[in-house]
Structures are given as structure tokens and as C-alpha cells.
Amino acid sequence: MENTMSVATFGAGCFWCVEAVFDQLKGVSSVKSGYSGGHIKNPAYREVCSGRTGHAEVIQITYDPNVISYAELLQVLFATHNPTTLNRQGADVGTQYRSAIFYHDEEQKRLAELAIEAGNQSGVWEDPIVTEVTAFSEFYPAEDYHTDYFELNGDQPYCRAVIRPKVDKFKVQFAELLKSN
Template sequence: MSILKQITVLITTIFIGMIVEAKNAETATLGAGCFWCVEAVFDQLKGVESVQSGYSGGDIKNPAYKEVCTGRTGHAEVVQITFNPELITFEEILEVFWTVHDPTSLNRQGADVGTQYRSAIFYHSEKQKEVANEYIKQLHYDKVFDKPIVTEVVPFEAFYPAEDYHNDYYERNGDQPYCRMVIRPKVNKFKKQFKDKLKK
């Protein structure tokens, strides 16, 4: 087989693999406070193919970060997660979700206050809705939290990607004060608790 033919076969194999992977991929859209923090966590999970910071849940199309920060757009800061269900399930995604933020805090995560920081699951299917609601019932039953869970479970309608500078924010700005004092402790706690689920 000629080198050119070998290259062609290789490219075709990769392309077909990408199609299969994309076909099998699922999407989760979650609000859990500042998307810088949430992205930094989920991006490290085995089976997660991509994590995109953005906005969801509001009425305004293509909102800007400054608009969302006013709390008047109805949008929440979210991450849209593309994952391979053969490597990580939606239940496992939610397990991390419940762990890396406080789902009993209404419109607030730490010092970040406003409806844009609300706890929310924007479900993409009836199955995701069922899983989320059953999980919440079980958490209540097991008394995992001292206060009631206030997480919204609402249908996904639209996702608007955040401005480019928000993507991989922690990775690119790890020495900034907010990253050092807020994101890093959260990421370190996550790594310790879910070390068997991390990408190599």
C-alpha cells in the first residue's frame, strides 16, 4: 500500500470515528454558580469531550456577559457539557454537580450573588428530567443536605456561548486572585474526591 493510500485510510478512519463519537455523545447543561469554576471541574472528567461556558434560561437572545451580570436577563451562567455516555453517565455528571456547588443556596454561590448564579439543570430529554428529579428526591430522603435543595429542573431551550475570554479561564488565569482563592480550592477538593474519574 502506498504512503498516500495509507494516509487516506488513516484520515478516513479518524473521520468515521469522529462521526460515531459525535453521534453517541450526549449533552448536559448545568448552572452551578460562576461558570469559570464549573468549567474547570468538568473539563477534567473522564468521558467529557468538551465543556463550553455560556448562558441559558433567559429571554434575551445572544446576551453579553455585562448584561447577564445585571441579573435582569433571566439567564444563568452555565456550562454545556458534551459527554460520552459509554464512559460517564448523566447520573455521574450530576453526582459531580451536587458536590461542586451548594444546591441549597438560592441565587447565590459564595460571594457571587444574583439569579445568574442560580443552581439549575436544563434537561435535554425526558430521561434527563426523570433522572434529575429522582436524584433530588433521593438526596432529600437521605438528608444529604441540611436545607432543602433549590435547584431548578427546567427544559433546555437555548444556549448562548460566552465570550472567548471566558473559555478555559482557570487554565489560562490560574494565578489571578479569584482563581487562587475560589476556583483552586474547589478544583483540588474535586480532584481528591473523584480521583478515579479523572482524565489521565
């Protein structure tokens, strides 16, 4: 087997929530929170939160496709956020919280489009999926205090109320894809 790592970049609301999920998948070697899809270089969190930079809060995943496939990553993505709400996830509202897939090659684009089509036909959601599928251009890492936020701040009210239930549901739904501890 080849020892080649691949990269995926997803936006699915607050990156603290998304990182907490994808960090637990087998085959994933790193998950970095950051910003992508905007029009300014090296944005800061405060700027992105203003909604004026065009950036989405994203995670960039480095993974081993011999262990976990891009299609499986997409399956987790669509199961762990609401892809039918435009520019919002729960109480988080703004273009920075949009559902987005920033594809790194044509195969990722094809798989993303197939996943959206299958999701729309599945009947899981009442409304159509609004996830944007855009060519990846730049990733700007978030400030250090965003890294491993849930792991380091699990007792914070936001973590207990929003992230913990999402992670718990994910662990049950995707038990076969979890890293063994």
C-alpha cells in the same frame, strides 16, 4: 458500542468554577461556558451580570455516555456546589448564579429529579435543594475570554481563593472519574 455523544447543561454559580471541574472528567470531550434560561437572544456577559436577562451562567458539556453517565455528571454537580442556596454561590449573588439543570430529554429530567430527591433525603445538606429543573431551550456561548478561564488564569486571586480549593477537593472526591494525563 455506539459512538454517540450526549449533551448536558448545568448552572452552578460562576461558570469559571464549574468548567474547571467538568473539563477534567473522563468521557467529557468539551465544556463550554455560556448562558441559558433567559428571555433575550445572544446576551453579553455584562447584561447577564445585571440579573435582568433571566439567564443563568451555565456550562454545556459534550460527553460520551459510554464512558461517563448522566447520573455521574449529576453526582459531580451536586458535590461541587451548594444546591440549597437560592440565586447564590458563595459571594456570587443573583439569579445568574442559580443552581439549575436544563434537561435535554425526559430521561435527563427523570434522573435530575431522582438526584434531587436522593440529595434531600441524604442529610448532606441542612436545607432543601433549590436546584431548578427546566427544559433546555437555548444555549448562548460566553465571550471567548471566559473559555478555559481557570486553566489560563490560575494565578488570579479569584482562581487561587475560590476555584483552586474547589478543584482540589473535587479531584480527591472523584479521582476514579478523572481523565488520565
